[in-house]
Structures are given as structure tokens and as C-alpha cells.
Amino acid sequence: MAYIELKDVSYRYPYTKEQALKNVTYSFERGKFYGIIGENGGGKTTLCNLIRGLIPHFYLGRLKGEALVDGVDVRDWDTGEISAKIGYVFQNPFTQISGIKETVFEEVAIGLENLGVPKDEMIERVINVCEMLNIEDLVKNNPNELSRGQRQRVAFASIIVMDTDTLVIDEPTSQLDPEGTESVFEIIRSLKESGKTIILVEHKIDLIAEHCEEILVMQGGKIAMSGPTKAILSDFGTLDLGTMIPATAVFGHAMKEAGKPLADIPITLDEAVELVERRGE
Amino acid sequence: MHVEFGNSFKKFYKTGNFWCDLYPTTKLILCFTVAMSTIVMNNWIYGFSVCLFYFIFAFFTGHGKQFTKTFLILFVIIGLFLVVIRQVGMRTGNVTPMFEIFGWIWYRESFITSLDVSSYMLGFAGGILLFFDTTPMRDLMYAFEHMGVSHVTSFIMLSSMQNIIDLRKTSVAILESQKSRGIETDGNILVRSKAFFPTISPLILGAFSSTEEKSIAMDARAFSVKRKHTFLRELKPMSQIEKILCLLFSLALISLTVWKIAAALIK
Ligand SMILES: Nc1ncnc2c1ncn2[C@@H]1O[C@H](COP(=O)(O)OP(=O)(O)OP(=O)(O)O)[C@@H](O)[C@H]1O
Numbered sequence: 201m202a203y204i205e206l207k208d209v210s211y212r213y214p215y216t217k218e219q220a221l222k223n224v225t226y227s228f229e230r231g232k233f234y235g236i237i238g239e240n241g242g243g244k245t246t247l248c249n250l251i252r253g254l255i256p257h258f259y260l261g262r263l264k265g266e267a268l269v270d271g272v273d274v275r276d277w278d279t280g281e282i283s284a285k286i287g288y289v290f291q292n293p294f295t296q297i298s299g300i301k302e303t304v305f306e307e308v309a310i311g312l313e314n315l316g317v318p319k320d321e322m323i324e325r326v327i328n329v330c331e332m333l334n335i336e337d338l339v340k341n342n343p344n345e346l347s348r349g350q351r352q353r354v355a356f357a358s359i360i361v362m363d364t365d366t367l368v369i370d371e372p373t374s375q376l377d378p379e380g381t382e383s384v385f386e387i388i389r390s391l392k393e394s395g396k397t398i399i400l401v402e403h404k405i406d407l408i409a410e411h412c413e414e415i416l417v418m419q420g421g422k423i424a425m426s427g428p429t430k431a432i433l434s435d436f437g438t439l440d441l442g443t444m445i446p447a448t449a450v451f452g453h454a455m456k457e458a459g460k461p462l463a464d465i466p467i468t469l470d471e472a473v474e475l476v477e478r479r480g481e
Numbered sequence: 482m483h484v485e486f487g488n489s490f491k492k493f494y495k496t497g498n499f500w501c502d503l504y505p506t507t508k509l510i511l512c513f514t515v516a517m518s519t520i521v522m523n524n525w526i527y528g529f530s531v532c533l534f535y536f537i538f539a540f541f542t543g544h545g546k547q548f549t550k551t552f553l554i555l556f557v558i559i560g561l562f563l564v565v566i567r568q569v570g571m572r573t574g575n576v577t578p579m580f581e582i583f584g585w586i587w588y589r590e591s592f593i594t595s596l597d598v599s600s601y602m603l604g605f606a607g608g609i610l611l612f613f614d615t616t617p618m619r620d621l622m623y624a625f626e627h628m629g630v631s632h633v634t635s636f637i638m639l640s641s642m643q644n645i646i647d648l649r650k651t652s653v654a655i656l657e658s659q660k661s662r663g664i665e666t667d668g669n670i671l672v673r674s675k676a677f678f679p680t681i682s683p684l685i686l687g688a689f690s691s692t693e694e695k696s697i698a699m700d701a702r703a704f705s706v707k708r709k710h711t712f713l714r715e716l717k718p719m720s721q722i723e724k725i726l727c728l729l730f731s732l733a734l735i736s737l738t739v740w741k742i743a744a745a746l747i748k
Pocket residue numbers: 213214216220238239240241242243244245246247291418
């Protein structure tokens with residue numbers, strides 16, 4: 201059975217005319233790594249809000265169709281219970297700092313306090329997550345006085361420390377440098393490998409190509425295209441949907457047009473290297 | 482280093498100052514009973530002695546400067562104001578003239594009453610001020626949560642405090658940015674008020690939208706999960722001595738009150 205099942209879901213935010221989601225139907229399976237891409241305003245964040253139950257519990261508006269999480273309609277989920285099941289890292293890192301704690305260490309621990317995790321275990325988990333995200337040196341800092349990138353990492357740490365089985369992550373690297381971005385992706389990947397379901401919104405297409413298993417392309421509130429990463433990102437048609445495809449795929453198409461096609465359209469650098477090498481032989 | 486810091490939470494949180502490390506409720510009861518006693522006594526010698534004690538005590542707790550700053554302002558405003566008001570307003574019962582300023586006679590009786598009144602107002606305010614100066618809001622909320630106040634209430638309180646601090650910072654930032662755009666923010670009231678309105682509108686709008694987003698963000702940290710909470714940073718629970726101290730102070734206040742009422746009735 202599908203883990204998260206959307207059946208003909210449409211949604212309109214309060215006081216707006218246009219629907220932010222239009223007749224969306226999709227099934228997410230447990231334990232898979234999904235990437236959501238698409239143009240600005242395409243409805244990516246809205247889709248995340250729905251999966252996490254913020255629609256309809258926080259955002260009122262008009263929700264039609266059926267959205268089931270683990271077999272239960274999002275309308276019937278208790279907001280507390282769903283928050284303990286699905287972790288959500290928001291797009292805007294600035295509003296994710298509680299503002300009531302004096303140190304980053306305490307900030308990261310908030311979720312665990314609310315979940316009633318015993319103190320010794322709490323300390324251990326916070327220490328581990330801080331190491332994972334490279335924020336060990338910040339633990340004593342005031343969370344209200346962090347830089348943008350630091351805030352984003354602290355916000356991310358604060359959610360993954362809760363160890364939910366599912367993670368919805370909306371552009372976690374918007375404030376990070378390439379190195380920080382790479383390390384966040386490594387963490388997400390290792391979380392996936394530990395069996396978690398990951399739903400990730402991201403613009404950095406090369407990283408999507410490298411890590412995700414399935415892709416959804418959102419455009420104008422609809423899922424314009426969906427399928428295995430390879431199929432979506434090697435397709436030139438994806439470009440018409442207001443999104444990018446990896447440079448290696450463009451290269452693959454260019455080779456084809458030049459009459460020297462590779463055996464396949466590569467979507468990652470490794471693949472490209474391999475295909476070119478293979479052709480050379 | 483981060484491991485060490487993390488493990489420091491295994492012990493009760495301590496500042497190292499005897500008074501500051503008392504449980505918030507203890508501090509509240511002690512400050513409150515002393516503050517109330519000045520009202521019950523209604524005597525300027527007692528009241529001002531207590532005020533003097535506050536000063537000395539505040540320095541002992543390491544919050545002397547902070548306390549003095551606010552308390553001195555109160556002292557000047559309440560003290561002077563009441564003394565003058567009494568000389569103007571209350572004329573009955575005045576028999577003993579003290580001195581005369583340009584034909585305005587000051588009476589001893591009014592003067593003493595005004596001292597009594599201002600001493601207890603200051604005595605009361607000072608006690609409360611001392612409590613808040615030496616008890617961080619988060620400690621107070623910690624104690625409240627342990628008494629059964631919901632963590633949501635506690636979050637709202639702490640968060641409002643933080644909002645006030647943030648608002649002050651943002652408004653300064655906005656004023657600065659307007660100054661750099663050539664809007665006059667220095668000068669007389671009229672000039673300033675012109676700068677004021679464009680300042681507060683983004684401020685208020687920003688405050689609203691961030692409240693909504695913040696409440697959603699807190700929900701992501703399992704805020705609405707209905708489970709028993711645990712606390713990372715813990716305060717040492719009230720010791721036996723603290724309990725006895727609280728009891729003694731409360732009993733003293735009650736006896737003082739009873740004695741005062743009885744004395745008044747006999748008279
Ligand atoms: N809270 C809200 N209230 C009203 N309308 C909203 C709200 N949030 C989003 N919208 C609207 O819904 C549509 C979809 O927005 P959404 O934020 O889901 O897009 P997105 O794909 O996440 O875009 P981006 O790449 O910019 O993050 C947009 O037209 C947007 O204006």
C-alpha cells in the first residue's frame with residue numbers, strides 16, 4: 201500500500217483566487233527518496249504543507265480530494281502526532297529559530313523536550329546531530345545571533361534530531377555554500393539509507409540527479425511530470441516546464457545532435473565520464 | 482568542547498551566586514513577603530530601611546547596576562511626586578508648620594504621611610523589581626511549568642519578551658535605513674512623527690507574519706504532541722531550607738498583618 205496517497209487533490213489558500221494545487225494525484229512509497237522540482241510558485245511548498253498536514257490544520261482555505269498519510273486522511277490526523285511522524289524543514293530558515301533559548305544546544309533540543317526524551321539520551325542525540333552538521337563550535341552561541349547559513353544548519357539539525365520516519369525538506373541549502381550544500385546532501389542520503397522516507401524540494405539539479413530516486417516536476421499547481429530520476433532528467437521536454445536539467449544531460453543531447461550520440465543520456469558527472477570512456481573504446 | 486558543554490546540562494543549572502541559585506518560587510515568596518511587609522508597616526523609617534537593604538542586596542547578587550538604574554528613577558518619580566502632592570492636596574490634620582517657600586507653608590504631618598506612602602510604594606515596587614532583576618524569565622517559566630502551567634503559555638510569554646527585544650532592534654534598523662534614504666528621523670516631535678509611521682507599519686506587518694510562521698515552525702518541533710515533557714536545562718528543586726525559609730517569611734508577614742489589624746481595632 202502507498203504510504204502517502206494523494207487522490208485528485210486541489211487546494212486554494214484563503215483569500216486567493218487561483219488554486220495552488222490542481223487535481224494532484226500521486227502515491228509516495230515508504231523508504232524512497234523523492235525530489236520535487238519546478239518553477240517558482242509552482243506549488244512545491246504547498247505540496248509539502250499538505251503532506252505534513254499544515255494544510256488543512258494551519259492553512260485553512262479550500263481542500264478538495266483525498267490526502268492519506270499512512271492510511272489516514274490528513275484532515276483526521278492529530279497535529280501533534282503527525283509532527284512526531286513527519287519532520288518538516290521549512291524553506292525559510294529565519295522563522296525556524298524559536299527565539300526562546302539562549303544557546304544553540306538548547307535550541308536543537310526543543311523537539312526532544314517536547315517528545316519527552318529522557319535527558320541523557322537527549323544530550324547524546326543533540327551532540328551527535330551537531331557533529332553531523334558541523335555546528336559543534338556553535339553550541340554555546342545565541343541562536344538569535346547566527347548568520348544565515350548557520351541558522352539554516354541549526355534549523356535542519358533541530359528537525360533531524362527528532363528522528364522521525366519521514367522527512368519533508370524544503371530547500372535546505374538555499375543559504376549554504378557549495379561545501380555546506382554537499383554535506384547536507386550527504387546527511388540526507390544517509391538518512392535515506394537508514395530507511396527514512398525523504399521528500400525534498402531543491403533547485404540544485406545536479407544534486408537532485410545524484411541522490412533522488414523519483415522526481416516530481418511541479419508547474420502551475422500541477423504535477424507536470426513524474427517518474428524515475430533518470431527518465432525525467434534526461435528528457436529535454438523537462439526544460440519546457442520551467443526547470444533545468446543537468447549540464448551533463450544537455451551535453452548528451454548536444455552529442456546526439458552532432459551525430460555522435462553516447463549510448464545513453466548521462467545525468468551525473470560519473471555517468472557522463474563512464475559513457476564517454478565507453479565510447480572511446 | 483561541545484560534548485563537555487552538552488554534558489554540563491546533566492547537572493542542575495547554577496550561576497554560583499547564593500541568591501540567584503535559589504529556586505524561582507523561593508525568590509518570589511521572599512521578595513513578595515518583604516515587599517508586602519512595607520505596605521503593612523506603612524512606616525517610612527521601616528520602608529526606607531528596606532529600600533536601602535534592597536540596594537545593598539542587589540549588589541550582593543551581582544545585579545546592583547541594573548537594579549539601581551530602574552530603582553533610582555522610581556525613587557525620584559514616586560518619592561518627589563508624592564511629597565509635593567501631599568503638601569498641595571491634603572490640608573486637614575496639618576498643625577505643625579515646618580518651613581515656608583514663597584508663602585507656601587509645608588506641614589510636618591503631610592510630610593510624614595507622604596514619606597510613609599512613598600516608602601511603601603517604593604518598598605513594594607523595589608521588592609518586585611529585585612525579584613525580576615535576579616530571576617530570568619526562563620527560570621520563572623520553568624517553575625511555572627513545573628506547577629502545571631502549559632508549555633504553550635510559557636512559550637508565548639518567553640516569545641513575547643523576545644519579540645519586544647527584537648522589535649526594538651528592528652525599529653532601530655528601520656530608522657537607520659530610512660535615515661539613509663534621506664527621511665529625517667532626528668529633530669523635533671513633528672519631524673520625528675513623520676518618520677514614525679512609515680517605521681511602524683512594516684514593523685507591525687512583520688510581527689504578524691512572523692508570529693504565524695513561528696507558530697508553524699514550533700509545531701514542527703512537536704509542540705502540540707500530548708506527552709509529558711522533559712527538560713534539558715534543569716534548576717535545583719527547592720531544598721528543605723528554602724521551604725522553611727519561605728514558611729518563616731510567610732508566617733512573619735501574617736503575624737505582622739494580624740498584629741497591625743489588632744492594634745488598629747484596639748485603638
Ligand atoms: N500562505 C499563502 N497564502 C496565499 N497564497 C500562497 C501562500 N503560500 C503560497 N501561496 C501561493 O500559492 C502558489 C504556490 O506557491 P508555493 O509556495 O507552493 O510555490 P513554490 O513552488 O514553493 O515556489 P518557490 O520555488 O518560490 O518556493 C503561489 O501562487 C503562491 O503565491
